[in-house]
Amino acid sequence: MVKDAPEGAQYLVIADAIAAQIAADGPPSTRLPSERALAERFGCQRPTIREALQYLEGRGLIYRKDRSGWYVSPPRLDYDLNLAVPLAEIARLQDRELVTEVLEENPALQPPCREPATWFLALRRRSLDGQTVLIERLYMPDEYGQELAGADLTMSMSDLLRDELGVQITYERLTLNPTGMDPGLARLFSATAGTPVLEIERVRFSGDRLVSVDVEYWRPAAVRVTMNTHWERV
Missing domain, CATH: 3.40.1410.10 (Chorismate lyase-like)
Structure with missing residues (x-):
């Protein structure tokens, strides 16, 4: 599914998939898999994963801790x-x-x-x-x-x-x-x-x-x- 996405839109497909997983089973403050693990799961490069995660951060769904990783955001x-x-x-x-x-x-x-x-x-x-x-x-x-x-x-x-x-x-x-x-x-x-x-x-x-x-x-x-x-x- 990711490979079939138009060039430049792969990160959006990945972001939607991660967001759906968070909605289904993502308690607040849960740590997401590492960027490397996500890249392997979706069959893409880490910069593409980082774009997807930064997009989700901008939407308020996740946040990043320096040297620790990405976490599911609690309710606003x-x-x-x-x-x-x-x-x-x-x-x-x-x-x-x-x-x-x-x-x-x-x-x-x-x-x-x-x-x-x-x-x-x-x-x-x-x-x-x-x-x-x-x-x-x-x-x-x-x-x-x-x-x-x-x-x-x-x-x-x-x-x-x-x-x-x-x-x-x-x-x-x-x-x-x-x-x-x-x-x-x-x-x-x-x-x-x-x-x-x-x-x-x-x-x-x-x-x-x-x-x-x-x-x-x-x-x-x-x-x-x-x-x-x-x-x-x-």
């Missing part, structure tokens, strides 16, 4: 940016387990925040059902960040601001930016540099005061982002 998390609730609660409502760990990283090696008068607070890695799906860089103005330096930074930032500092977030500005992983980010994802990643920057305010900046880096295949807007005539 429905992430409604309009909901003012912690991510852990969003995950719980979808019967998913979210684990947050604060990573020990040199603040001087972190990229500067685009907002002035802020400093790096923490780097967090967040996993859903055992898969790393999100890396966060947290920044705060000096007046708030120093007070939170000893707090439990695995908690929701909105909860920390409210409970530890008495600060209530009144609105936030969101910026979405599809980009590629830099080497440092790729290392934390166990991926390769340049792997696609969805950046969501949350700039939070209390009244007219900047209170925090949360830069989220999501595996695109791990999340389905939604947002509601209200139209007003101007």
Whole structure:
């Protein structure tokens, strides 16, 4: 079947076959056979297999771990940016387990925040059902960040601001930016540099005061982002 496919379309035939196998018997996080084994199975060269796998990765069906192989993607998390609730609660409502760990990283090696008068607070890695799906860089103005330096930074930032500092977030500005992983980010994802990643920057305010900046880096295949807007005539 693969050999009969038009030149340049073999990888699509292979991708469809792998996708059908995943749909029939591919529990989340199952490791796929190696590229060499798949090439032998389909009677083609490894570059053709790699094209098929990258195509499936783009569709969100699989993901790659550097030096480990390809794995079946878990279901996407429905992430409604309009909901003012912690991510852990969003995950719980979808019967998913979210684990947050604060990573020990040199603040001087972190990229500067685009907002002035802020400093790096923490780097967090967040996993859903055992898969790393999100890396966060947290920044705060000096007046708030120093007070939170000893707090439990695995908690929701909105909860920390409210409970530890008495600060209530009144609105936030969101910026979405599809980009590629830099080497440092790729290392934390166990991926390769340049792997696609969805950046969501949350700039939070209390009244007219900047209170925090949360830069989220999501595996695109791990999340389905939604947002509601209200139209007003101007």
